[in-house]
Amino acid sequence: MSSKQIRVGLLAYGAIGDEHNYAVDASDGLFVAAVCDTNPERINAALEIAPDANTFEDADEMLASGEIDLVIVSxxxxxxxxxxxxALALGIHVVLEKPMALTTEQCDELMQLxxxxxxxxxxxQNRRFDLDFLTIKDLIDKGEIGEVFSYESFVGGYSRPCDFWxxxxxxxxxxxxxxxxxxxxxxxAILPGQVDFVTGLNQKRVWDHITNADHAQVMINFKDGVQASFVNSDLAAARKPKFYVLGxxxxIIGDWDESGEGAVADLPAIISVY
Ligand SMILES: NC(=O)c1ccc[n+]([C@@H]2O[C@H](COP(=O)([O-])OP(=O)(O)OC[C@H]3O[C@@H](n4cnc5c(N)ncnc54)[C@H](O)[C@@H]3O)[C@@H](O)[C@H]2O)c1
Structure with a gap:
């Protein structure tokens, strides 16, 4: 009997499709039994990696087919x-791409189900395993900068956002x-304290062709007084470091690797310890 026993269905095969397909293929106990996308070209792309998968253009049909034990929703x-x-109502295990859902009520309901x-x-949550983040976590865990009291992260630059969804x-x-x-x-994942309160602010100033905010900030205040923030900006003509952690x-500073201009957000930060 094959060691691959859990039948996985890939629900949607867009830009992230190959990553899930290869990950399933590399995992003992899993195999891609089915793939579904409304775009036949994307199904063909999936079949290049998982040629034996059954194919669907209708996700309801794939979920009801009885052919999958676990679905990866992308x-x-x-x-x-x-x-x-x-999927949960049909007894199918779920791996959900980020963001989990669009409201806390939806997330709570899914967890209860x-x-x-x-x-x-x-x-x-694949970026919990990014090398720059793991390096920062390791340095903090080893006490290299003492007790962390301020943690900032940032993604962005100054560029016209795409027209896509x-x-x-x-x-x-x-x-x-x-x-x-x-x-x-x-x-x-890195700060151990209990969250006290969260504030956030969206700013809309320049990019009128889209409805996402141009600049968004979230501040997380922990009960032990530690502060964390994340900024996502399409109006940052000068980039902040990707990570700026004070202990x-x-x-610890994680500077952008500017050699990756264009896809700079995907490159590991260059880590310095002071
Ligand atoms: N974890 C990560 O690093 C990471 C990276 C990229 C994308 N994502 C997430 O993955 C999800 C998809 O992103 P993407 O960049 O692959 O998007 P995409 O636009 O490239 O692909 C979406 C796919 O969904 C298909 N689709 C849409 N509705 C469908 C339906 N009802 N039935 C079947 N197929 C349907 C489309 O045809 C398309 O192929 C998003 O939630 C995104 O946030 C995560």
Whole structure:
């Protein structure tokens, strides 16, 4: 008998599709049994890596087919909630792309459904494993900068945002839901305190062709007085460092690797310790 037993369905095969396809292929116990996308070209792309997968253009049909045990939902964000809810109702485990959903009520409901039916519900938080973040976490855990009292992260630059769904707040959830899903998750993974309160501000000043904010900031205040912030900006003519962490004995700076102009956000930061 093959060691690959859990039948995975890939629900949507856009830009992130290959990453999930390769990850499933590389994981013992999992195999891609089915792939669904409304765009046949994307299905063909999936078949290049998983040629034996069954194919669907209708996600309801794939979920009801009885052919999958686990679904990886990679549709645009505003449909994450409904696809996850349908899958859980059918007894299918769910890996959900970020952002998990667009409201806390939707997230709470999904978690309750998963718990009640003893199904897996996991958000794909791949940037918890980024090398720059892991390096910063290791330095902090080893006490290199003492007690962290201020943690800032930043993504952005000064450029016209794309016209794609990423920039449409109704679909994306808003500017903070994209990179913010990763960077706020990192804050919660690295700072041990209990969150006291959270504030945020969207600014809309220049890019009128889209509905996402141009500049968005979230501040997280912890009960022990520690502060964290994340800024996502399309109006930052001068970039802040990707990471700026202050501790009682030193500081860690994660500078942008500008050699990756264009895709700079995907490159690991250059880490310095002071
Ligand atoms: N974790 C990460 O690093 C990471 C990176 C990129 C994208 N994402 C997330 O993945 C999700 C998808 O992003 P993307 O960049 O791949 O988007 P994309 O626009 O490239 O692809 C979306 C795909 O969904 C398909 N689709 C839409 N509705 C569908 C439906 N009802 N049934 C079947 N297929 C449908 C489209 O045809 C398209 O192929 C988003 O939530 C995004 O935030 C995560």
């Amino acid at each position: 549709t645009p964000p505003n449909s994450h909630y409904s696809w996850a809810k349908k 998963a718990a009640a039916s003893q199904l897996l519900l996991v958000v794909y 990423h920039s449409n707040a109704e679909v994306s959830g808003g500017a903070i839901f994209d990179w913010g899903s990763h960077f706020i998750d990192q804050i919660l 009682t004995k030193g500081a």
